[in-house]
Amino acid sequence: MKRRKLALAVSLLALLALVFASAGAGRTVAHQAAFKVAWIYVGPHNDGGWSQAHDQGRLYVQKMLGSKVQTTYKENIAVGSQFNQTVASLAAQGYQMIFATSYGFVTPEIAAKYPNIKFEQATGTLVTKNVSEYFGRAEDTIFLSGMAAGYASKTGKIGDVLAFPIPEVVRHANAFALGAQYAHPGATVRVVWTHSWFNPAAEKKAAQSLVAAGVDVLGQNVDSPATGQYAESIGVPWVGYDSNAQKFAPKSWLTASVYNWGIYYLQRVKAAMAGTWKPGFYYGTINDGYTKLAPYGPGVSQANQEKIAAVEKKIENGTFYEFTGPLYDQSGKLRVANGVKMDVLKGGTNSLYGMNWFVKGVIGSPKG
């Protein structure tokens, strides 16, 4: 018996030794000339929403630049220590540019620690000599998608599933409501908070409570298509967000505001490769292809598509901007005077980045 145990122990040790002593045959040789750029996602790369849209952008860059660039992604990375670790390992592997796709990823400390890496942070505000910010006018296309919701609604009662009571979400919900009211005067948008960017179960519950409260069209500003799947199951029209998710709800699908991150990514990677990269604050528009409407579903009539297209043209040539005064808040107070256009950063709570109030017609609290 003792001999058998000895033999077992020896073979286990030998196996361990084999694992660690195995030669460097597995090490791949990196292309010396290829520019290494990485994307860091807060969720799964195939979440059907936010992170997936970023990954499409990455694939676009890979396709357009081919062997000149080596791309990778890291998914499900938490804000904080895990992000820092990921950056450390990417730096050790020679990555020169990192796209961080969620707020809070890039801190001044991590940027200072790796001065040779170019950081691009989405939805944030930090700009330093190696950190650049990017986001864009999703509110313009969300307005248009709100128009589709307004046309599809018979009762004028629309629902919106929202994540967190932060200015980004508040302004998107406001844009959605303004669009719905433009198409369907007097429409109201009832909001429910899920307190999570990606939580299919909570989103479905939120959608159920909205329908129970009497809405006949559903919209969202969260990252999974769960709302749409529920909408499809009960035959209610649905406006998505982030990506074209029609396959999850083929009949209910109206449209969605989608981001086309690839155009910006390609531009920035090329600039970094050519040495002309400069940090800044990029706020994309429909014109430069940053955002657009996803293809329409069967529920949007040709006539309505043309009406929405006409407004889109006016946004593109600057003759229409949805956040132009007069804008009233939920209590009826005039917040933005007649003719005044809300700025992105300037204006405190009357700026797009500081907006913490809902427009008239939105039912629900902007505080959560």
Add this chain to the structure above:
Amino acid sequence: MRISVEQRLRRPRWLMFAVPLGSVVFAFLVAAIVLVATGHDPVSTYRQLFDAAFLQRQSVDQTLIVATPLAFMGLAAAAAFRMKLYNIGAEGQMYLGAITGAAAGLYVGGRGGPAPLPIAAMVVAGMLGGLAWALIPGILRAFFKTNEILTSLLLNYVAGLLLTYLIFESQSYWRQTKGFNASVFPTGKQLPHSAVWPGWTLHVQGGTTIPLGAFFAVGAAAVLWILYRLTRFGFEATVLGDSPRAARYAGVRIRRKIVAVMALSGSIAGLGGASQVGDFSHALDGDPNGLQKVGYGYTGIVVAALGRYNPFSVVLIAFLLGGLENAGNTLQGPGFPAGLVGVIQGIILFSALGGEILTRHRVRITRRTKPTKAAASATRSPEPAT
């Protein structure tokens, strides 16, 4: 041929090392099968894992960042599990410790005073926060026999919601309310400089910093070891874990013991939470995509199980598993599923817990032989004497 499982009469010492080691090896073998099935080379993958965890530049630095909270969570779990009190709530107790620790750091640090004072305040506050949160399942178990697994686990979610509420949905003391950035996205108030925990930097691997929390973790391990080995409290807890009935006959105050051990476990987890704030985030991290996403409390259970509840082993295992987590970040990418590291950890836990069976039982394979006529007559029971 017969395979039988029989209980061991003695538990040889070498088993204490062989079983965890064997479980890890077994887990890596199973994971290798998974890797091969998904088209990866297991040998090179494991070599890369080891590289990224310990050999690469600054890898030990990064590993320590994960190992420190894992050590606290493992010690918290081990302290309770040793008495068969299954505190699954270390995660939530850590959040509470972070909340109270951050409050102490902000308040005491903001008032000035000598440097060790805010840090000491954070340590005490963190421990009290975790302790208080652990008292809830502890008292429910002691006095109402409520299953502590369910209560402590569900309280984790409550703690997470509280943490998010403090930063994302209220204008609380912990929240940064001044400045334009603060209105764009909710963040926690930064700790004043005197409340930031120092680290000890070694000039190894391009600069490795050992966080203060790591020293506290080793200290906590020593305290726990002394407590369980050399004090009456520890002896009674061990007896209670092995046999509640014997403990009752021996006069151990069972309810008090349960509450005390849960409080001990929670305070260690709370200290881990204070370490998170003081060592790493320097503010209360209420982002659901931040501290709440990583799951240190749950991984700590794996650490405790693998360390067989011995405090020093737990610290060592925390370092190794911290390396694994760190390496997992390096390894994941388009060609390598992010969940695989979690799968390996899960297999390790399963193997470690399954290996428990092998410490108490052994598998015996005996050959069934056909008895010959002579042997049969010899073994036939003798006729009773007439």
